[in-house]
Amino acid sequence: MKGESSTNPVTVELGHGPNIDPIAARDEARLNEIGYAQEFKREMSAAGIVTISFTAIGILTGMSSAFQSGLTAGGPLGLFWGWNVCSFFMFLIALSMAEICSAFPTAGGLYYWVCRLRPQSKWLGFYTGNVYAWAMVFTGTSGLLSAALYMASALEVAGYTLTRVEIAAIAWGFCILSGFVNSGGSKLVGRIATFASWWTLGGTVVLVVTLLVKAPVKNDAHFVFFDFENYTGSIAGSWLVGVVYLLALLFSIQSITSIVNTGYSLPICQLFYDAAGPHLSILLIVVVLVAQASAAMTAWTASSRLFFALSRDQAFPHKKIFMAQNRYDVPYYGVWLSVVVGCAICACYIGSVVAFNAILSAAAISVLLAYGMPIMCRVLYPSGLDGYHGPFRLGKFSWAINVASLVFIVVMSIFFVLPTSHPTTALNMNYAIVAIGGLIVLVSLQWIFWGRKVYDGVIHTFVEPLALTPQAVEDDTKHL
Known part of the structure; x- marks a missing residue:
């Protein structure tokens, strides 16, 4: 039957007793209010969640891996000022998404938000969820292969000197390790993220x-902030994180x-x-390698939940x-679907670096x-959140921030598909x-031949949502 769920909807009452965490009870009540019974353990602390986010941003990893692209497409000028511009707009995107997440804190994330904000367009939620799930698989794969490349x-x-087959084998090892880590539960992932942060x-x-x-020659400020280099024939903004690290890199460039x-x-x-010379450079590479592998593992935490x-x-x-x-x-x-697909993508690296890079650029x-x-x-x-606003709100600035983010x-999506070299x-x-x-075509075929026949929007697993009024929370907390 269309929209049928194998998970039986349940009615849940907030527990009472000396061992009940009032914050956890409030969070569960909020989840019930939007139509869901809690299905995953709340084992991760707020600090753990922050560290996962910090680790996933990849201050060392993202900048180190993309450094050459920014350097050849704009030089120090493009790298430094690209960092500032991109960081500002990414902050706006984070604000936009935080407001929506505050209203709808569910495991489906972006997918669920689109379904709630625009329930009339079921295909939009279907596409968003599937594209984002595979994007997380690709992102994790990219990070784990990068870790293998750092080791190489x-x-x-x-x-x-390692062959492509040997590098791919190392990447497969990282993929399988990531599978076991993610199978160990959110508490283990949180501990690794804390270590990684x-x-x-x-x-x-x-x-x-x-x-x-250790750098023999230190570049001057004019080189770092205003020197333009173009080895590609195109100008592209660089998406880099960590201005302190970036400045250290730019001041230390020898050639x-x-x-x-x-x-x-x-x-x-x-x-x-x-x-830094041969010995210290190995130490620096290992520092980035460990950070890279740890950050990549969190992507498959997201893909499995999606x-x-x-x-x-x-x-x-x-x-x-x-x-x-x-x-x-x-x-x-x-988790293990992500591992299998990740290993298959890493195998592409053996045959063609160009094909592999295309797949990962799509991420x-x-x-x-x-x-x-x-x-x-x-x-x-803009009225999609009416009646569902969470504790975090952008108020009168909401629409303007969302427009700038969009x-x-x-x-940036247009820039990412433009040629990076000329000729x-x-x-x-x-x-x-x-x-x-190719990804959009595959999702489209899935929608045309299967999804549109069985998909009818989000399925709630909580029959009688609780009204989470301030008085209800206060009364419940008194019992706790």
């Missing part, structure tokens, strides 16, 4: 101090040409080698399989597109448009 670079500095902070200090102390023409698996390692939410609502096939949970309350089939675009869907709903249908997403050839062509187009 460290070995290259030490005098060992402190590692990132400490690693940033180590990198900054080492580069600035842009050396970085562009490096023989190492990742160009940033050439900068480390030039500035597959759970989508299958629950008949937006993803094999409902019983992808809603199944292990003893740690983890939807483990979604950034698909994430942006998914972010844009709920924000677009807020721009076109414009930035559209502009453009078959070897340097940006095939991201092919990869993202």
Whole structure:
């Protein structure tokens, strides 16, 4: 039957007793209010959630991996000012999404928000959920292969050269390790994220101090803030995080040409080698490697929950399989689907680096597109949150912030599919448009031949939503 759920809707009463956490009870009541029974353990502290977010941002990892692209497409000028512009607009996007998340705090995330903001357009929620789920799979894969490339670079500095097959094998090992970590529950993921956040902070200090102390030549301020370099024929903004780390990198560059023409698996390692020498550069590479692997693992935490939410609502096939949970309350089939697909994508690296890069470039675009869907709903249908506002509200600035965020997403999505080099050839062509187009085609076929017949929007698992009034919360807290 259309819209049928294998999860029986339940009526839940807030528990009372000396061992009940009043904050957890309030959160569960809020979940009940929007139509859901709690299905996952609340094992992660607020600090753990913050550290996962901090780790996923990837101050060391994202900047290190993308450093060459920004350096060759705009030089220090593009890197430094690109960081400031992008950070400002990403902050606006974060504000826009925080307001929606505050109203609808569910496992489905962006998918659920679009379904609630625009229930008339069921296809929009279907597309958003599926595109974002696969974007998280691609993002995790990208990070784990980058970790393998950092390991290869460290070995290259030490005098060992790995083949693509060996690098792919290392990536497969990281993928499988990530599968086991994510199968261990949110508490384990939270602990790793906490470790990774402190590692990132400490690693940033180590990198900054080492580069600035050991670099034979320190660049002047004019080079860092105003020097323009263009080795590609195109100008592109750089999406970089961590101005302190960025400044240390820019002040420590010994030769842009050396970085562009490096023989190492990742160009940033050439900068480390030039500035700090062979022994310290291995240390710096390992610092980024550990941060990279830890950050990548959190992406599959998100993808597995998305597959759970989508299958629950008949937006993803094999409902019983992808809603199944292990003893740690983890939807483990979604985790291992991410592992299998991640290993398959890493195998593409063996045959063609260009094809692999196209698939992973699609991750950034698909994430942006998914972010844009709920924000677009807020721009076109601003009354969608009426009656459902959470504790965080943007007030009179809400519509303007959402418009600015949406414009930035559209502009960046266009930039991401433009050629990155001129003249453009078959070897340097940006095939991201092919990869993202392929993903959209696959989701479209899923919708046409299956989804539109069985998908009828979100399925609530709570029969009698509780009205979470201030008085109700106060009365319940007194019992606690």
